[in-house]
Amino acid sequence: MNLLQKKILEDGVIKSGDVLKVDSFLNHQIDVPFISELGKEFKKIFATSRVNKILTVEASGIGIACLTAIHFGVPVVFAKKSQGSQMDPHVYATSVKSFTHNKTNTVVVAKQYLNAGDRVLIIDDFLANGCATEGLIDLAKQAGATVEGVGIAIEKGFQGGGDRLRSHGVRVESLAIIDKMDAATGKIQFRD
Amino acid sequence: MNLLQKKILEDGVIKSGDVLKVDSFLNHQIDVPFISELGKEFKKIFATSRVNKILTVEASGIGIACLTAIHFGVPVVFAKKSQGSQMDPHVYATSVKSFTHNKTNTVVVAKQYLNAGDRVLIIDDFLANGCATEGLIDLAKQAGATVEGVGIAIEKGFQGGGDRLRSHGVRVESLAIIDKMDAATGKIQFRD
Numbered sequence: 001m002n003l004l005q006k007k008i009l010e011d012g013v014i015k016s017g018d019v020l021k022v023d024s025f026l027n028h029q030i031d032v033p034f035i036s037e038l039g040k041e042f043k044k045i046f047a048t049s050r051v052n053k054i055l056t057v058e059a060s061g062i063g064i065a066c067l068t069a070i071h072f073g074v075p076v077v078f079a080k081k082s083q084g085s086q087m088d089p090h091v092y093a094t095s096v097k098s099f100t101h102n103k104t105n106t107v108v109v110a111k112q113y114l115n116a117g118d119r120v121l122i123i124d125d126f127l128a129n130g131c132a133t134e135g136l137i138d139l140a141k142q143a144g145a146t147v148e149g150v151g152i153a154i155e156k157g158f159q160g161g162g163d164r165l166r167s168h169g170v171r172v173e174s175l176a177i178i179d180k181m182d183a184a185t186g187k188i189q190f191r192d
Numbered sequence: 193m194n195l196l197q198k199k200i201l202e203d204g205v206i207k208s209g210d211v212l213k214v215d216s217f218l219n220h221q222i223d224v225p226f227i228s229e230l231g232k233e234f235k236k237i238f239a240t241s242r243v244n245k246i247l248t249v250e251a252s253g254i255g256i257a258c259l260t261a262i263h264f265g266v267p268v269v270f271a272k273k274s275q276g277s278q279m280d281p282h283v284y285a286t287s288v289k290s291f292t293h294n295k296t297n298t299v300v301v302a303k304q305y306l307n308a309g310d311r312v313l314i315i316d317d318f319l320a321n322g323c324a325t326e327g328l329i330d331l332a333k334q335a336g337a338t339v340e341g342v343g344i345a346i347e348k349g350f351q352g353g354g355d356r357l358r359s360h361g362v363r364v365e366s367l368a369i370i371d372k373m374d375a376a377t378g379k380i381q382f383r384d
Contacts, residue, residue: 030267062258
């Protein structure tokens, strides 16, 4: 069992509706020294990739993205949830369906911060159905950038998004993949 | 002239309505190695404060807060913009007026992550009229926590929020204070 799996068992709380709350260390309170260790792990995993930029989406991806980028020595670009409905010619835009909040957001990146020639590593705290990750891949593609891979802290394997991306040839590396979890018993089963 | 002031002169863009865009290194693209140097600077400034937690607000405060916390070896807690209007008994809530977006947001922190006995350093990318900072101070007070100080990257001194907080006895340390800026000429005048 790795450090993140251990932390999830200690501090994660399973809620109904397949929700795993890890507010105590990942996405409300951020255990910065611990998350920085996860960033170091991503650096090891993607050691041979020539990553020059890390891409994530606000808000909860920003912390882990910055604490990974520090080990790569590269900048982070975070996609923003768009306020307006008008199309701004200076941004790449894509739609992301959130099942948790049951709505579709437009997320955007200013064109000047994502370019052809960029070798992008996508970092996020969670991957469930994969919609957010697909949105970020779409933004990178619009820019003509190369996606070197996707680094995820916690993948809800049972929701299938990660495996669908892998079947399309995307390199998805998750530090903990949950294949089963049960709100009634509190049991979590990780993929080996 | 310090590193941040130099960077602002090089990469900042003044827009009408007293807006300074620093999207290229601070709040859309994050120049992580550079912002980490600012974090190191905050650690020097607050070296004698016994900070055990850094408090910020989503989304653009998260990056600089994490890249400061890494030098303190402490966690970050970020206040969230509340979705609902109902009061949740498990959170501290406060109202923050945003002049940029001309609306008032409720921001919240789960009670379990902010406690009496906490010695909090508030970190944010910008301070203008001071409403966001006052909101964070209010959350800390509700929890009975002590605010050791406030560390800001860029203070718009001409909007008065920083000086008002200082006059109330809050220790506000800004790495760059802009006393004057002019969209027409592009000139920026820093406080000494």
